[in-house]
Amino acid sequence: MGDLISSKEANKGWSYRVKTIFKPQGPTESWFTFVLWIISISIDPLLLYLPVINDDNKSLEFNIKLVGLLGVLLLLLQSCGFAVKQAYFLTSCSFVFQFLLVNAMIRAYAAVFTIAVNSFLVLYSWRVYGVYGLLPYKVTSSYAKEEAKTSMIKLLLNLVLYLYGGYVFGGIWYLFAIRKKTECWKKACRNHNGCHLDAIFGFIVSSGNTKFLNDNCPKILETKYAESYELGMFKDAFEFGIVESKNFPRKLLHCFRWGIQNLSGIGQSLPASSHAAKNIFVIFITVYGVVMFAYFLGNLQVGIHFMYIKNATEASEKKRRKVKEIMGKQIEKWV
DSSP: OHHHHHHHHHHHHHHHHHHHHHSOOSOOSOHHHHHHHHHHHHHGGGGGGOEEEETTTTEEEEOHHHHHHHHHHHHHHHHTGGGGHHHHHHHHHHHHHHHHHHHHHHHTOHHHHHHHHHHHHHHHHHHHHHHHHTSOHHHHOTTOSOHHHHHHHHHHHHHHHHHHHHHHHHHHHHHHHHHHHHHHHHHHHHTSTTEEEEEETTEEEEEEOOTTHHHHSOOOOSGGGHHHHTOGGGHHHHHTTTTTOOOHHHHHHHHHHHHHHHHHTTTTTSOOOSOHHHHHHHHHHHHHHHHHHHHHHHHHHHHHHHHHHHHHHHHHHHHHHHHHHHHHHHHHHHO
């Protein structure tokens, strides 16, 4: 009997630990914990920018400086201790899915690539949801005196998460563009004797005759190549040389702009595709854009409502004091 009880307690403890990791247990008392959680979800998408196309050598390389930056950020996040242990654990989980993304992209495993994209998006969406549950108690408390201020804080958070959506979707869009380039290389090499393209420790290395790849897979610096190359939603990435650029701030800004632009348009400008992964990607953009916009409008409406009530209450109180003051003077005059 004792063993059975201890087993149930152990199972309950494991279930509780899993829930604690994947969902914050109510609002936190500290703004520090909340800010660290926000920082942790900023680190995840950086891994998507690791691959870089070297078009001169027809190879896929990694941004070593960015690898070092990610390592430093993870160490700093881990050093914060218990305050952000959930965020650190989930950041590590996201890195696993992103590693699968990059590895599947390199080795052309379409099924693994699709599963990894979807898994990362689901996990990231769950983390974004966790941010709302982690809002400090002073903001979420039903006894808060300044409801209008609380609504404005939630409105600001909603705007931040909307911008994060553009940041994440821009990174995945960049990774899709890299994959499109490497797929073109692989397809051209299979149909040409003397060309070899191999994935060695995560790097795509070409050998033999690769000059013909300039004709089959050009850099796309001119719009005349766009139709024949079937760029689709990745046209900007090739025309502006984003996949070949080693200037990380420029690359990040361009991808962020692409993400925000398509989120604001709820994916309406994105062309149709026959690939399941790309269609699912567009669906995620559309759903995320609609949900964030709905939350934004809801919080804005609540904020305006509370501000109206607050102003009306203050005006009524002011009028009551004025009437009381006038009546007091009249009573004194009669007395």
